[in-house]
Amino acid sequence: MTISQSVFPLPGVQHGKRIIASVIETRAQKDNDTPWVSLPINEENLSLGFKDISFRSFNNAANHAAHWLRQNLPETSEPFQKFAYAGPKDLRYPILAVAAAKLQKVLILPSPLVTAEAQRRILEQQKCTVYLRPSTMTTQVDVILHDAPHVQTIDIPDLEEFLKDTEAEPVTYSKTWDEGKNDPWLVFHTSGTTGNPKPVTWTHRMMASIDMMAASPNIKDSMVHRAANHRLFTPIPSLHLTGMMLILATTTYVNMTAVLGPSTALTPSIIxxxxxxxxxxxxxxxxxxxxxxxxxxxxxxxxxSLNFLMYAGAPLAAKSAALLTPYIPVVINGVGTTEAGGYFATHHSHRDPDAYLWLSFAQQKGAIFEPRTADGLHELVFVREDSATTSGEIDTDDEPVIFQTYPHLTRFETHDLWRPHPVHKDLWQIVGRTDDYVPLSHSDGLHASSLEPEITAHAAVKAALIGGHGLAKPVLVVQLVDGTTASEFEVESLRPYVDKVNARVHECVRLEMGRVIVATEEKPFAYTAKQSVARMQSLELYEAEIAALEG
Incomplete structure (x- = not known):
């Protein structure tokens, strides 16, 4: 099901060139506005229902937080003072983000899923010497900062101290779009899938990319179109770019209400x-x-029961898709990166059973596909349509986010590999990355991530990795679904799935049943913050087992 007529512009809204903090302050003045978020009345008993939080309450909480920051952050004459925050998965993340915007400060968001060393490196690179955390996380943060005595830690109040009915003295964001659009605001970091996590600074203009997209007459049916004026549930924490874009940008700009679950780790039963x-x-x-x-x-x-289902961070298993796509009007892959943001690839009218795999980039500014392999894989590359923007001669507000992250570049190779649809030539399927290539000792190799979904189609396989870098033959390592142990798993049951892989590759790089390793419960695969498998880290866990196959 495609959207025949764009939902934008929303009634009474002039999209584009709006800073989030200012829009929140404006919406806080309205009565009967769409709720900002909806969260459980009681996290221990969801049957009691959910309560809505208005933009008026949100803005008031941000004002309370802004006053608290003024009183507790060290005094400085430096512009855009930086401070880090780590806490439980609650509304303090977006509240602090808006408070930082009001005060023209910069919020750094380290993930607890990366190592302490990686977090310290991010703080050092950002020259950040202040770290906020609730008292309940004192021990965890102290471990992170053990070798960083110059970083000051400050206890932050409970959420209720910000999200209270008492009216705070207004703290107003004071800049116009042109004055503030390129100011730094939020610092996320990459997941570390392909190396050490690196910080990426997002400006107000970058966070407004959703509003810019809504203002574009060319984009008709993106994920943002689906979310507008609807209630969307996601467990993705706000410390990640995707989570913050949903709870801050999509709610503020296109009237989505974010439905939140309990602050604890979510399980299928809780969802x-x-x-x-x-x-x-x-x-x-x-x-x-x-x-x-x-x-x-x-x-x-x-x-x-859903009208639309978006998945992100990893491929959707074919066995799950088969159970869902006949019932859900739209199942779509949410593709993007911390550096480039959401790609805003669009949905399509192609309704074959594999429709969920394919996206259209026909309306994506600056996106091209360049051939990379003999078997037809292409790399997604962003090119700057006007190179004069690198010198500052032209300031194009709606240029792709990647060229706001790296303003000196005129092209950016994503390293994402895509396959063109055999019939619908404007549709593409992401199949892996250029750095997923496994080179073998005889100079041939294979692109592992384009083949691994054949193995995960097995009902008992949660994840599969093809390795063997530098060896004569590839190796297959599989992780089983919860509840299935390595000792009881019949490796021979993988043969039909291995045969499907081998039918797609040259005989010199084919998998062999004797080179299959089943991951044990004691050594599960490593996962990134996006819940995708950390390829090299997981393969390293089985170095000894892989070496044993070589005799």
């Missing part, structure tokens, strides 16, 4: 309870959670 106790139009989930929900009738019923 089912969320769906049963509040209205949800769509969701964005990691495929691992979708797979878990597909294992029960209640989970399937919850997902099948």
């Amino acid at each position: 089912i309870s969320v769906f049963q106790n509040t209205h949800i139009d769509g969701t964005l989930l990691p495929p691992a959670l979708i797979d878990g929900l597909c294992l029960s009738d209640a989970g399937l019923a919850a997902l099948r």
Whole structure:
């Protein structure tokens, strides 16, 4: 189902060139506005229902937080003072983000899923010497800062101290679009899938990319179009770019209401309870959670009730897609990076069973596909349409985010590999990365991530990795779904799936059943913050087993 007529512009809204903090302040003055978020009345008992939080309450909480920051951050004459924050998965993240904007400060968002060393490196690179955390996380943050005594830690109040009914003295964002659009605001970091996590600074203009997209007459049916004026549930924390874009930008700019679950780690059973106790139009989930929900009738019923399902961070297993696509009007891959943001690839009218795999970039500014392999794989490359913007001669507000991250570049190679649709030539399927290539000792090799979905189609396989870098033959390592042990798994049951892989590759790089390793419960695969498998780290866990295959 495609959108025949764009939902934008929203009634009474002039999209584009609006800074989030200013829009929130404006919406706070309205009565009967769309709620900002909806969250459980009682996290321990979701059957009690959900309560809506208005933009008026959100702005008031940000004002309370801004006053607290003024009183507690060290005095400085430096512009755009930086401070880091880590806490539980609650509303303090977006509240602090807006408070930082009001005060023209910069919020750094380190993820607890990366190592302490990586977090310290990010703080050092950003020259950040202040770290906020709740008292409940004192121990965790102290471990991170053990070798960084110059970083000052400050206890932050409970959420209730910000999100209270008492009216705060207004703290107003004071700049116009042109004055503030290029100011630094939020610092995220890459997941570390392909190396050490690196910080990426997002400006107000970059965070407004959703509003810029809404203002574009060329883009008709993106994920943002689907989310506008709807209630969307996602468990993605706000410390990640995707989570913050949803809870801050998509809610503020296009009237989405973010439905939140409990602040604890979510399981399929908790998600089912969320769906049963509040209205949800769509969701964005990691495929691992979708797979878990597909294992029960209640989970399937919850997902099948949706108007749209977005997945992100990893491929959606074919076995899960087969259970969902006949029932959900739109199942779509949410593709993007911390450096480039969402790609805003669009949905399409192609309705074959594999429609969920394909995206259109026909309306994506600056996106081209360049041939990379003999078997037809292409790399997505962004090119700057006017190179004069690198010198500052032209300031194009709607240029791709990647060229705001790297303003000196005129082209950016994403390293993402895509396959063109055999019939619909404007559609593309992401199949892996250029750095997923496994070179073998005889100079041939294979692109592992384009083949691994053939193995994960096995009902008992949660994840699969093809390795063997520098060896004569590739190696297959599989991780089993929860509840299936390595000792009871029949490796021979993989043969039909291995045969499918081998049918797609040259005989000199084919998989052999004798070179299959089953991951043990003691050494599960490593995962990134996006819940995708950390390829090299996971393969390194099985270095000894791989070496043993070589005799």
